[in-house]
Amino acid sequence: MKVFKHPAREQWNEFLKRPNPDNKEIVESVASILENVKAKGDEKVLEYTAKFDNVQLKNLAITQEEFDACDEFVSQKLKDAMKVAYKNILTFHTTHRENYHVVETMPGVRCWRRALPIEKVGLYIPSGTAPLFSTVLMLGIPAKLAGCKEIVVCVPPQADGTIHPAVLYAAKMVGLKSIFKVGGAQAIAAMAYGTESVPKVYKIFGPGNAYVTAAKQMVFRDGLAIDMPAGPSELMIVADETMPSSFVAADLLSQAEHGVDSQVILVTFKEEYLKRVQKHLEAQLKELDRKEIAEKALEFSVGIIVKTQEEARDIVNEYAPEHLIVGLRNCNAFATEIFNASAIFLGNYSPEAVGDYATGPNHTLPTGGFAKMFSGVMLESFSKKVTYQQLTTEGIVNIGATVETMAEAEGLSGHKNAVTIRLEYLKNKEKEGK
Amino acid sequence: MKVFKHPAREQWNEFLKRPNPDNKEIVESVASILENVKAKGDEKVLEYTAKFDNVQLKNLAITQEEFDACDEFVSQKLKDAMKVAYKNILTFHTTHRENYHVVETMPGVRCWRRALPIEKVGLYIPSGTAPLFSTVLMLGIPAKLAGCKEIVVCVPPQADGTIHPAVLYAAKMVGLKSIFKVGGAQAIAAMAYGTESVPKVYKIFGPGNAYVTAAKQMVFRDGLAIDMPAGPSELMIVADETMPSSFVAADLLSQAEHGVDSQVILVTFKEEYLKRVQKHLEAQLKELDRKEIAEKALEFSVGIIVKTQEEARDIVNEYAPEHLIVGLRNCNAFATEIFNASAIFLGNYSPEAVGDYATGPNHTLPTGGFAKMFSGVMLESFSKKVTYQQLTTEGIVNIGATVETMAEAEGLSGHKNAVTIRLEYLKNKEKEGK
Numbered sequence: 118m119k120v121f122k123h124p125a126r127e128q129w130n131e132f133l134k135r136p137n138p139d140n141k142e143i144v145e146s147v148a149s150i151l152e153n154v155k156a157k158g159d160e161k162v163l164e165y166t167a168k169f170d171n172v173q174l175k176n177l178a179i180t181q182e183e184f185d186a187c188d189e190f191v192s193q194k195l196k197d198a199m200k201v202a203y204k205n206i207l208t209f210h211t212t213h214r215e216n217y218h219v220v221e222t223m224p225g226v227r228c229w230r231r232a233l234p235i236e237k238v239g240l241y242i243p244s245g246t247a248p249l250f251s252t253v254l255m256l257g258i259p260a261k262l263a264g265c266k267e268i269v270v271c272v273p274p275q276a277d278g279t280i281h282p283a284v285l286y287a288a289k290m291v292g293l294k295s296i297f298k299v300g301g302a303q304a305i306a307a308m309a310y311g312t313e314s315v316p317k318v319y320k321i322f323g324p325g326n327a328y329v330t331a332a333k334q335m336v337f338r339d340g341l342a343i344d345m346p347a348g349p350s351e352l353m354i355v356a357d358e359t360m361p362s363s364f365v366a367a368d369l370l371s372q373a374e375h376g377v378d379s380q381v382i383l384v385t386f387k388e389e390y391l392k393r394v395q396k397h398l399e400a401q402l403k404e405l406d407r408k409e410i411a412e413k414a415l416e417f418s419v420g421i422i423v424k425t426q427e428e429a430r431d432i433v434n435e436y437a438p439e440h441l442i443v444g445l446r447n448c449n450a451f452a453t454e455i456f457n458a459s460a461i462f463l464g465n466y467s468p469e470a471v472g473d474y475a476t477g478p479n480h481t482l483p484t485g486g487f488a489k490m491f492s493g494v495m496l497e498s499f500s501k502k503v504t505y506q507q508l509t510t511e512g513i514v515n516i517g518a519t520v521e522t523m524a525e526a527e528g529l530s531g532h533k534n535a536v537t538i539r540l541e542y543l544k545n546k547e548k549e550g551k
Numbered sequence: 552m553k554v555f556k557h558p559a560r561e562q563w564n565e566f567l568k569r570p571n572p573d574n575k576e577i578v579e580s581v582a583s584i585l586e587n588v589k590a591k592g593d594e595k596v597l598e599y600t601a602k603f604d605n606v607q608l609k610n611l612a613i614t615q616e617e618f619d620a621c622d623e624f625v626s627q628k629l630k631d632a633m634k635v636a637y638k639n640i641l642t643f644h645t646t647h648r649e650n651y652h653v654v655e656t657m658p659g660v661r662c663w664r665r666a667l668p669i670e671k672v673g674l675y676i677p678s679g680t681a682p683l684f685s686t687v688l689m690l691g692i693p694a695k696l697a698g699c700k701e702i703v704v705c706v707p708p709q710a711d712g713t714i715h716p717a718v719l720y721a722a723k724m725v726g727l728k729s730i731f732k733v734g735g736a737q738a739i740a741a742m743a744y745g746t747e748s749v750p751k752v753y754k755i756f757g758p759g760n761a762y763v764t765a766a767k768q769m770v771f772r773d774g775l776a777i778d779m780p781a782g783p784s785e786l787m788i789v790a791d792e793t794m795p796s797s798f799v800a801a802d803l804l805s806q807a808e809h810g811v812d813s814q815v816i817l818v819t820f821k822e823e824y825l826k827r828v829q830k831h832l833e834a835q836l837k838e839l840d841r842k843e844i845a846e847k848a849l850e851f852s853v854g855i856i857v858k859t860q861e862e863a864r865d866i867v868n869e870y871a872p873e874h875l876i877v878g879l880r881n882c883n884a885f886a887t888e889i890f891n892a893s894a895i896f897l898g899n900y901s902p903e904a905v906g907d908y909a910t911g912p913n914h915t916l917p918t919g920g921f922a923k924m925f926s927g928v929m930l931e932s933f934s935k936k937v938t939y940q941q942l943t944t945e946g947i948v949n950i951g952a953t954v955e956t957m958a959e960a961e962g963l964s965g966h967k968n969a970v971t972i973r974l975e976y977l978k979n980k981e982k983e984g985k
Contacts, residue, residue, distance in 0.1 A: 198956035205656035222639035222911040247962040319924040342924040374965035406964040463941035468969040477656040478938035490753040490776040492936040502926040504912035507897035522632035528681040530840040531808035535902040
């Protein structure tokens with residue numbers, strides 16, 4: 118951990134800037150994958166899968182037998198845990214359903230909007246060293262809840278050409294059926310352009326490595342929507358002595374174990390406290406299954422000692438972390454002053470880990486400072502809002518002159534005439550009626 | 552108007568596909584503009600303004616004098632009309648404010664979310680042949696309502712180096728102050744990267760020509776958010792004899808006058824009716840100020856005669872128009888089956904023109920089929936959603952085992968430990984207490 122004590126504001130950029138690897142190579146490689154899959158479909162997808170995943174597949178879609186078989190390879194304990202997570206995620210996301218109600222902005226001018234599901238969506242479930250069934254729940258539940266008709270799921274195959282049963286079990290729990298063994302940029306390409314096996318979708322969701330992220334950003338230019346750009350995962354903790362230093366260490370490590378490029382930052386007030394956290398880090402690190410990964414990520418981790426909570430607040434807002442844990446006596450008051458962070462965990466008993474799995478809010482969140490302008494995945498990510506307007510004859514009479522004046526001032530006589538012709542029609546009708 | 556009578560479904564693609572100009576030249580030109588503005592700031596912006604807008608400016612920002620002077624050049628009639636539009640737009644967008652409420656997904660597991668404003672946003676106001684003050688209202692009102700702190704506005708200068716007073720007046724009405732005389736890709740570049748004059752923003756909004764659209768899509772790859780990709784404006788009308796054919800013609804023309812690339816499509820049921828619409832088109836076209844533009848757009852317009860409302864519905868959903876006018880006896884029932892359209896206008900007295908200016912819903916909408924997965928601009932476009940979670944000791948005890956099980960199954964022992972360490976701490980505390 119690199120420690121900065123009372124850094125001047127001019128120095129902040131030193132420790133707040135994210136690693137920005139020159140990704141020219143990635144962009145070129147991804148561009149060629151996209152182009153080839155677009156042109157040759159399954160043939161190229163299978164070729165890339167052989168090349169990158171070292172698996173020679175015959176079919177991309179999972180078979181009904183594979184799907185059926187997953188049940189017996191998942192322990193009852195895990196099934197029960199998933200059920201709890203499922204319920205909490207569903208409960209939280211359900212609260213964001215929008216009821217439509219009509220707004221009468223003027224008498225006879227009735228306007229409303231509705232959230233309509235995006236018909237076809239693609240969910241990318243990464244799978245590095247672990248089967249990320251939690252991401253199946255986090256993406257699949259809101260997709261189903263929103264009412265998306267066609268939900269395509271891509272998961273990189275394991276070395277033996279299968280998909281981990283826990284991932285399939287989660288998909289089954291959510292009600293997802295269209296599952297393909299394909300990962301990386303070739304998965305994004307397949308969903309963006311469609312292949313013989315993989316249906317084309319309108320919007321692609323899900324985290325992934327640098328290739329996946331580059332592919333998502335590149336298909337955006339081709340008319341696909343994506344959930345958000347996403348990079349390595351991040352955790353910032355702001356803590357004072359009210360938070361046990363062992364908790365802080367455990368939370369930092371839970372982030373560090375994600376990958377060697379995980380961003381881990383602690384902001385605190387006393388050097389003494391920071392040293393205690395470091396001791397716990399050393400001790401806890403030894404017990405970790407993914408010790409090597411966490412150790413590497415910790416090398417680049419940062420500890421910042423500041424004098425005031427205002428400084429801590431400004432550091433958070435400047436950095437805009439994906440995850441923020443606030444372990445302060447006045448954590449709720451502090452949080453009201455944070456306006457750039459994706460997910461905020463308050464107090465001593467809200468480790469990021471609970472939110473990663475089971476509390477309810479989504480774990481697919483913007484990283485890399487994108488919390489400044491992007492939301493995490495949520496129910497609304499799977500729908501688009503459509504507006505409706507319906508004017509009565511009273512309505513067009515009430516608003517008519519306003520529109521005529523504005524249209525004329527913008528030099529659009531056709532717009533004006535669309536109103537005038539109706540006003541005249543109504544006048545004539547009235548006359549006839551008399 | 553090209554007419555298709557009872558086309559087979561296999562033929563639909565012929566008339567539903569959008570023009571897709573090879574934009575390699577645009578992309579290259581925009582890429583170089585972005586690069587140059589990024590590197591050299593104001594100097595290059597001024598150079599491009601001289602080149603593309605034929606205006607030699609000294610300063611990009613408008614002066615206080617210019618801003619103050621706008622009042623006297625706007626008629627009271629237009630001021631009053633803008634006030635009506637302002638009120639309606641504000642009323643409609645205000646209804647989408649989200650109250651935050653805490654969801655207890657399990658006892659002691661409290662989760663909620665809040666919409667926080669995007670701190671810095673950029674509004675692009677195009678200005679071709681007309682001063683588009685309506686777009687100032689449509690973008691500025693929700694930006695202010697959302698609470699964005701820094702709102703940068705870019706408007707291409709007129710030939711004399713000024714900005715049209717109606718545009719400035721609308722900005723003043725909304726409370727926008729940071730206004731710059733710059734248009735095209737150079738405006739998008741200035742807001743994306745910042746220059747000596749123009750502040751850097753996090754998200755860019757607003758319609759524009761092909762260069763502006765390409766620039767928006769390209770800065771997205773550089774980490775900027777944008778409202779949506781947008782192309783030429785579109786109107787589809789589905790009408791039967793209950794809608795006077797003169798209304799249909801007026802509405803088609805109000806779309807056609809936007810630009811020579813405007814997309815105008817009528818779907819109807821009787822050849823007779825279509826012919827009447829065409830006659831009105833001819834007659835009304837003669838009266839139009841922007842006759843040449845509308846005439847050109849009409850050349851590519853399409854009239855489709857179908858046999859059933861089901862076919863009409865499927866054509867709409869396949870095309871996903873920006874604007875849809877439904878002039879059918881059962882217009883509301885028909886609209887409930889439309890799931891791909893950005894803004895829907897119902898019945899005989901709801902011309903698109905009223906929504907372009909003053910009814911309340913936003914007029915900045917996805918085109919080019921993007922209605923399938925993008926929403927139009929709305930209050931929520933100017934904020935991002937942040938989630939919060941706060942567990943009590945009861946909460947962590949209730950959810951602890953679930954998270955431990957899932958973390959273990961994903962091979963993330965650090966995640967598990969972040970929970971375990973807290974559960975053990977609580978057990979020890981309990982023991983001590985005994």
